[in-house]
Amino acid sequence: MIGRLNHVAIAVPDLQAATAQYRDTLGASVSQPQALPEHGVTVVFVELGNTKVELLEALGENSPIASFLEKNPAGGMHHICYEVDDILAARERLKAGGARVLGDGEPKTGAHGKPVLFLHPKDFCGTLVELEQV
Amino acid sequence: MIGRLNHVAIAVPDLQAATAQYRDTLGASVSQPQALPEHGVTVVFVELGNTKVELLEALGENSPIASFLEKNPAGGMHHICYEVDDILAARERLKAGGARVLGDGEPKTGAHGKPVLFLHPKDFCGTLVELEQV
Numbered sequence: 001m002i003g004r005l006n007h008v009a010i011a012v013p014d015l016q017a018a019t020a021q022y023r024d025t026l027g028a029s030v031s032q033p034q035a036l037p038e039h040g041v042t043v044v045f046v047e048l049g050n051t052k053v054e055l056l057e058a059l060g061e062n063s064p065i066a067s068f069l070e071k072n073p074a075g076g077m078h079h080i081c082y083e084v085d086d087i088l089a090a091r092e093r094l095k096a097g098g099a100r101v102l103g104d105g106e107p108k109t110g111a112h113g114k115p116v117l118f119l120h121p122k123d124f125c126g127t128l129v130e131l132e133q134v
Numbered sequence: 135m136i137g138r139l140n141h142v143a144i145a146v147p148d149l150q151a152a153t154a155q156y157r158d159t160l161g162a163s164v165s166q167p168q169a170l171p172e173h174g175v176t177v178v179f180v181e182l183g184n185t186k187v188e189l190l191e192a193l194g195e196n197s198p199i200a201s202f203l204e205k206n207p208a209g210g211m212h213h214i215c216y217e218v219d220d221i222l223a224a225r226e227r228l229k230a231g232g233a234r235v236l237g238d239g240e241p242k243t244g245a246h247g248k249p250v251l252f253l254h255p256k257d258f259c260g261t262l263v264e265l266e267q268v
Contacts, residue, residue, distance in 0.1 A: 001160055001161025001162070002160045002161060002162050002182065003182070003183055004182055004183045004184045004185075005139070005142070005182045005183075005184060005185050005187070008139070008142055008211075008214060010259050010260075010261055011259075012259045012260075018259045021233075021257065021258055021259065024231060025227070025228060025231035025232075025233050025257070026135055026136045026216070026228075026258075026263075027135025027136060027227065028135070028136050048136065048137070048138055048139045048216070049137055049138045049139075050138045050139060050184040050185055051138075051139050051184050051185055053139070053214075055259070072260055074255070074256060074259065074260035075259035075260035075261070076211075076255075076259070076260035076261055077142075077210075077211040077214065077261055080142060080187075080211065082160070082182070093159070093161065094159060094160075097158060097159035098159075099155075099159050121208070121210075122208060123155065123159070124155055124160075125144050125145075125146045125152045125155065125189070125208065125209035125210070126144075126146075126206055126208035126209040126210035127144055127209070127210055127211055129160075
C-alpha cells in the first residue's frame with residue numbers, strides 16, 4: 001500500500017537558524033521559506049535527491065506543531081509522510097486493521113495541495129504518520 | 135555535501151509488532167529481522183521505493199537505543215541518515231562550521247558495513263543525524 005517516502009518533517013524553533021544549518025553546515029539545497037498560514041507553519045524544503053526534509057516553524061496562534069515544540073524546545077522529527085495511490089482505499093484498509101485515523105477521518109488538503117490523512121502515533125511505533133495521495 | 139536520504143531509523147519496543155504494523159496495516163515490503171550484535175540492535179528494513187525505514191529493536195546489554203526507548207517507551211524516530219561521498223571531507227566541513235561529531239570523531243563501520251559518523255542533535259534541530267559514506 002504505502003509507496004515512496006514523500007518527506008520527513010522536522011519541527012524547528014528557529015527556521016532561519018535551521019535553514020543555515022542545512023544549507024551552510026550540511027551543504028544541502030534548500031528552498032526559500034514559504035508561509036502556509038492555513039496549515040499553521042512556515043516551511044523550508046531541503047532537497048535530497050531521492051526525497052526531501054521539510055523544516056517547519058510554527059506560524060500563528062494554533063499551529064499544529066506548537067505543542068510538539070513546547071515538549072521539544074530544540075526541535076525534532078515531527079512526522080514521516082508516505083505516499084499512497086488511493087487515500088480512501090488506504091483509510092479503509094487502515095481502519096480494518098485497527099489503526100486510528102486522526103481528526104474526523106476525512107482527508108484534508110495538505111501542504112502540497114493533495115489529500116492527506118494523519119495516523120495515530122500509538123499505532124505506529126510512536127511515530128506520527130502522514131499519508132499523502134499522489 | 136549531503137546527498138540522498140539513506141534511511142530513517144525508528145526505535146521500537148517490539149520488533150515483531152512493529153513489523154506487522156508496517157507489513158500488514160501499511161502494506162509495506164519488509165525484510166526478515168537481522169541481528170547486529172556488534173551494533174546492539176536487531177533491524178527490519180522497510181523498502182519504500184526511493185529510500186527505506188529501519189525498524190530497530192534493542193539487542194544486548196549496551197544497546198545504543200536503550201536510553202531512547204526508556205524515554206520513549208512506545209518507540210519513535212531515532213535518527214535520520216544522509217549519504218555523503220567523502221566522510222572525512224564531510225567531517226572537516228562540519229567541524230569548521232562548529233558542528234559536533236559524536237564519540238572520538240573517527241568514522242566507525244556502520245550497520246551497512248560502510249563508514250559512518252553521528253552528529254550532535256543539538257546542532258541539527260534536535261535531530262540525531264548519521265552520515266554514511268556511499
